[in-house]
Amino acid sequence: MHSESIEYTVDGESFTGYVSYDDSREGKRPGIIVIHEWWGHNDFVRIEADKLAAEGYTAFALDMFGTGKQADNPDDAGALMNAALEKPGAIEKRFRAAMEILQQHETVDASRIAAQGYCFGGMVALNMARLGLDLRGVVSFHGALESDIDVEPGSVNAELRVYTGGADDMIPAKQVAAFVEEMQNAAVKFELTSYPGVKHGFTNPAATDRGEKFGIPLAYSKDASQDAWNGAMAFYRKLFG
Numbered sequence: 391m392h393s394e395s396i397e398y399t400v401d402g403e404s405f406t407g408y409v410s411y412d413d414s415r416e417g418k419r420p421g422i423i424v425i426h427e428w429w430g431h432n433d434f435v436r437i438e439a440d441k442l443a444a445e446g447y448t449a450f451a452l453d454m455f456g457t458g459k460q461a462d463n464p465d466d467a468g469a470l471m472n473a474a475l476e477k478p479g480a481i482e483k484r485f486r487a488a489m490e491i492l493q494q495h496e497t498v499d500a501s502r503i504a505a506q507g508y509c510f511g512g513m514v515a516l517n518m519a520r521l522g523l524d525l526r527g528v529v530s531f532h533g534a535l536e537s538d539i540d541v542e543p544g545s546v547n548a549e550l551r552v553y554t555g556g557a558d559d560m561i562p563a564k565q566v567a568a569f570v571e572e573m574q575n576a577a578v579k580f581e582l583t584s585y586p587g588v589k590h591g592f593t594n595p596a597a598t599d600r601g602e603k604f605g606i607p608l609a610y611s612k613d614a615s616q617d618a619w620n621g622a623m624a625f626y627r628k629l630f631g
Contacts, residue, residue: 391443393436396450397457400487401480405453407488408436410443411497420502420526420630421492423485424451425511427594428467430460434594435508445623448497452488454481454514464604471510485518502526502630504548506622507533508593512552519548519578527551527629529622531593535561535569541576550580551625553618555588559607583621585614593618 393410408431411419422442426435431453439449453459454474461467474480485505493500504527507515512533519528520539525548532554550573554561566584573580589609591597601608 391440393440393443396491398487398491400484404457405484405487406431406457407453407491408439408451409448409492409495410436410439410451411448411495412443412446413497415446415497418499419446419448419497420504420626421448421450421495421498421500422626423488423492423503423505423515424449425485425505425507425514426451426454427509427511427591428461428471430455430467430470432460434596435511438506438508441619445626447626448492448495450488450492450495452485454484454511464606481514481517482521485514486523489523504528504626504629506531509533509591513537516550516552519546519550522547527625529553529625531618531622532558532561532590535565541572541578543575543577546576546578549625549629550578551622552580552582553614553621554582554584555590555592555611555614556584556586557588558590560590583618585611585617588614 392413396407424439435451439451442449455470505515506529508531512530515528516530520541522545528548529551588611589607591608592611593615595610597608597610
């Protein structure tokens with residue numbers, strides 16, 4: 391396996407991503423963009439990229455907030471996330487920059503790109519699909535499902551897989567139902583899996599401790615996390631062959 395940090399710039403600002411792939415494999419392969427939670431680009435998202443590399447993909451864990459910008463508490467995480475969201479066009483520019491890096495990587499087939507995100511990253515991935523970017527697939531793990539982007543039938547190129555917790559206070563049932571209606575009205579091919587009793591952040595082993603420490607409704611679920619990962623890998627095999 392080969393992995394390395396990659397520093398790049400967007401609008402003059404420094405960002406540091408992470409690429410991971412199996413350098414013993416020959417030929418070009420699909421590339422998957424990995425988008426971090428609101429905590430920032432940290433070890434968790436790099437581990438997820440490594441797991442994708444072990445499955446035979448080239449993964450690029452992008453950086454949405456800027457080099458070295460991470461949070462260890464909800465207040466700082468929210469400030470980092472909001473700073474990115476409130477800057478006009480920043481999210482799309484930063485995603486496109488990462489997508490271009492991945493497409494140009496020597497191991498990647500530029501026509502076979504997917505994106506997967508966690509929490510804030512899941513929302514970003516779904517919004518990039520809503521904007522009609524040339525993604526073959528998008529996977530969202532406990533990502534926010536609402537958006538102010540108007541989606542017209544035929545405008546979404548990606549096929550979607552969404553994994554959410556049935557007891558996620560941050561992604562309530564009303565939001566899930568509205569998302570399903572939105573995607574059906576826009577004629578998007580998608581599947582949504584909801585895990586009964588599972589809370590927000592269920593893929594991250596640090597979620598339970600963080601939830602208890604800060605009094606927020608987060609919890610890791612080993613079973614849901616593994617099932618969602620297996621579902622995502624089956625999706626990629628179907629998508630890319």
